[in-house]
Amino acid sequence: EAGVTQFPSHSVIEKGQTVTLRCDPISGHDNLYWYRRVMGKEIKFLLHFVKESKQDESGMPNNRFLAERTGGTYSTLKVQPAELEDSGVYFCASSQATGQETQYFGPGTRLLVL
Amino acid sequence: RKEVEQDPGPFNVPEGATVAFNCTYSNSASQSFFWYRQDCRKEPKLLMSVYSSGNEDGRFTAQLNRASQYISLLIRDSKLSDSATYLCVVNQSPGGYQKVTFGTGTKLQVIP
Numbered sequence: 243e244a245g246v247t248q249f250p251s252h253s254v255i256e257k258g259q260t261v262t263l264r265c266d267p268i269s270g271h272d273n274l275y276w277y278r279r280v281m282g283k284e285i286k287f288l289l290h291f292v293k294e295s296k297q298d299e300s301g302m303p304n305n306r307f308l309a310e311r312t313g314g315t316y317s318t319l320k321v322q323p324a325e326l327e328d329s330g331v332y333f334c335a336s337s338q339a340t341g342q343e344t345q346y347f348g349p350g351t352r353l354l355v356l
Numbered sequence: 357r358k359e360v361e362q363d364p365g366p367f368n369v370p371e372g373a374t375v376a377f378n379c380t381y382s383n384s385a386s387q388s389f390f391w392y393r394q395d396c397r398k399e400p401k402l403l404m405s406v407y408s409s410g411n412e413d414g415r416f417t418a419q420l421n422r423a424s425q426y427i428s429l430l431i432r433d434s435k436l437s438d439s440a441t442y443l444c445v446v447n448q449s450p451g452g453y454q455k456v457t458f459g460t461g462t463k464l465q466v467i468p
Contacts, residue, residue, distance in 0.1 A: 275456070285400070285443070285458040298455065333399060344390075345456065347399040
C-alpha cells in the first residue's frame with residue numbers, strides 16, 4: 243500500500259514569491275492534516291480536513307496560507323506571498339477515521355524562503 | 357507552559373544500556389497518547405501508542421500516568437539503530453476529531 247506522498251520534497255524560493263505544496267494521503271483516508279516544523283521548534287498543527295471540509299484550521303499562522311482539498315483526495319497548501327519565517331518542513335499526515343486513529347506522515351516538504 | 361514538554365536531550369548512552377524518556381502534558385482532557393520516532397531528515401513514524409495499563413513491544417515499554425499527566429518510554433538493551441529523536445504526541449480529540457500536539461522531541465544517540 244502506498245504511503246502519504248508529498249511534492250515537492252524541497253523548495254527554495256525568494257521572499258514574496260508563491261509556493262504550492264501538495265499532499266496525497268493514503269487512499270481511503272478521509273482525514274488529512276498539515277503540520278509545520280520550523281528550525282529548532284516542535285512540530286505544530288496547521289489544519290485538519292475531513293474529506294473536503296476544513297474541520298479545524300486553528301493552527302494556520304495567517305491569511306498568507308491557504309489550504310484546499312477539492313474532491314476530498316489530495317490537498318494543496320499555498321503560501322502567498324512567502325516570508326522568511328515560513329521556512330521549515332511541512333508535513334502532511336492522514337488517518338482513516340476520526341477519533342484515535344494513527345496518523346501516517348508523509349516525508350515532508352522542506353521549504354526555504356530567501 | 358508548553359502543552360507537551362520533553363527533555364530535548366541529547367541522551368548519549370552506550371549500546372546495551374537502558375534509557376527512559378518522560379513527557380508531561382498540561383491538558384487533563386487529553387485522551388490518547390503516542391510515541392513517534394523521527395530519524396534525521398525523515399518523517400515521524402509511530403513507535404507505539406500509550407495506554408493507561410502500560411504496554412510493551414519488545415525492548416520498548418510505554419506507560420501513562422493520568423493523575424500526574426506524564427508519559428514515559430523505556431528502551432532496554434539499546435541498539436545503535438535506536439538513535440533517533442523520540443516525539444511525545446498527545447491527542448485531545450475535542451468534538452470527536454483529533455487535535456494533536458507534539459513535544460519538541462528527545463534526541464537519543466546510542467554509542468558503540
